[in-house]
Amino acid sequence: MSKHRIAVIAGDGIGQEVMPEGLRVLEAAASRFNIELQFDHFDFSSCDYFERHGKMLPDDWKDQIGGHEAIYFGAVGWPDKVPDHISLWGSLLLFRREFDQYVNIRPAKLMPGVTAPVVRRDGSPRLAGEIDMVIVRENTEGEYSSIGGRMYPGTEREIVVQETVMSRIGVDRVLRYAFEVARSRPKKHLTSATKSNGIAITMPYWDERVAEMAKQYPDVRVDKFHIDILTAHFVQRPDFFDVVVGSNLFGDILSDLGPACTGTIGIAPSANLNPDRTHPSLFEPVHGSAPDIAGRQIANPIGQIWCGAMMLDFLGHRAAHDAVMQAIESVLSPGSGAPRTPDLGGSAQTSDVGKAIEQAL
């Protein structure tokens, strides 16, 4: 098997602390499964870089990282240094678009040793595995558009508009991906997030395309819910869901809410995929740079490590993915005696957890 070239961008805040643990586990997996990984490190796409260079990226960033198969990403954003909409549109959101990473995938799974904040109807706790869903998010268009502007600025008549843009190509390709994911899972159940009763131009179009695509997947059970009541269902009966597909905004919301319901938002992973492999895909933990806890070695590295597992899967190494996931689950298991960071009630350091997972592997 040929060598995989991975661009490594640790970025801001706790990205710097969790990245070494992610790499540690990837290297262990690579040596156990005989995979050749080449890591090339880059210091751009961080607010520190911005402070030094006045921009988030060098002019030739595409040449530098565009030839890699994947980008292993920590976190970006440090609002006290650079406003979020500048740092993010100048890096992460730009990568998603320029590299056509049109699918964002986030699993929300109730893991052993993690207490879910949502309980069953009778008040009893939900058990590991009882919630197991995958959020598939459109990642390049929709509500995150760059078209719009302001009129009569600074006056009482001020008006600001922003377009939501959905293209048939953009909608269909993410729906197709979501249907394929649903088909590959035992429950074969796909839920579409909509709001066609209120957002009555773009969202009915989304519904139309879902209905059209469903014809090609008669083996997949499809339903749809308006986003408002869907968030309620996530809380009340998260075990109902299997694969959930949403527009850029709805997918963004659901892919934080889902992991929140499983108690894993601090350790959830995310993959920004270019399924056609014309450009690199990007793997990042959901937690972000977390300025409030940065620099203290208390961040939980499991999100970064879990992303690494998703990356191995994407690179064609399913067995290595499964092994890393098993190592994570065994370290999380209540009886394991393994170190836990403060967010999970322990007092271990970031690197203790990384080493424990490396060991378990």
Add this chain to the structure above:
Amino acid sequence: MSKHRIAVIAGDGIGQEVMPEGLRVLEAAASRFNIELQFDHFDFSSCDYFERHGKMLPDDWKDQIGGHEAIYFGAVGWPDKVPDHISLWGSLLLFRREFDQYVNIRPAKLMPGVTAPVVRRDGSPRLAGEIDMVIVRENTEGEYSSIGGRMYPGTEREIVVQETVMSRIGVDRVLRYAFEVARSRPKKHLTSATKSNGIAITMPYWDERVAEMAKQYPDVRVDKFHIDILTAHFVQRPDFFDVVVGSNLFGDILSDLGPACTGTIGIAPSANLNPDRTHPSLFEPVHGSAPDIAGRQIANPIGQIWCGAMMLDFLGHRAAHDAVMQAIESVLSPGSGAPRTPDLGGSAQTSDVGKAIEQAL
């Protein structure tokens, strides 16, 4: 005190079943507190009306109901008869706009006798009163716009766009209302829902106006969260929130999610307010027409009754509001032995609950 003229629209589905209970309790409150209420009933704004007349409303609907102080509303929508975006834009959403009901208010409160599906960090249940928030939603513009359309329909190049529109007038007036609500409550805490890191044209504007308005309310503690992580916080620490203000879409989502977290989505009320009183305000339960359980006398009427309390408050009868709320809470209380509908684990009929609350009053 002069007579209040109320337009009554029961509408579709369970609206027909819960409305009589709402009226029953309002009449009891009126006689106890010596309030004169005149109820005028209308059969339009329902899908049945649409089936008979080919439209949701008669041409002179504004003359018929525009002179009332308030509209007491059941529910509208029956997708098998009329598509939602037609029935809703032809009635409820039209009322909100034409009557300039620019504030939508929904309380999310953990009530006695109701089990919340979200628990504390240690897994223990949350107690009545522990969650007590009010969602204030912009109700006339934003993401629910009527501007947009489709190009290259039916082809591979198809594109659909829809504008989000925010005006300074529209944003400021709902923010001012939200700050006033926050100021009137003991915690004086206002949270703004945003997504300025991703939706980088309209949402930074929203943030700007919040920051500007905050200067006029130095006694109110203000914070903001992006909508994705905010939904996570609703699940993980709902007790943190007091008043939460959001755009039309974000407010819509949060005002279902909030009541879901308190286990009250089936009984939550909602008020569509025109605070300037230039047109009637509208009071409706959150649950909607619920075609799946309609016609079986099992719907819970508490949402409709709770709305009635909000209407009494709006009409200036705070004591009557408080009395109805106390009656609701006493009937919900675990030890009360009062009838409960199936959604709360009982087997009572809709009217049993209405009568019990009338009695308690």
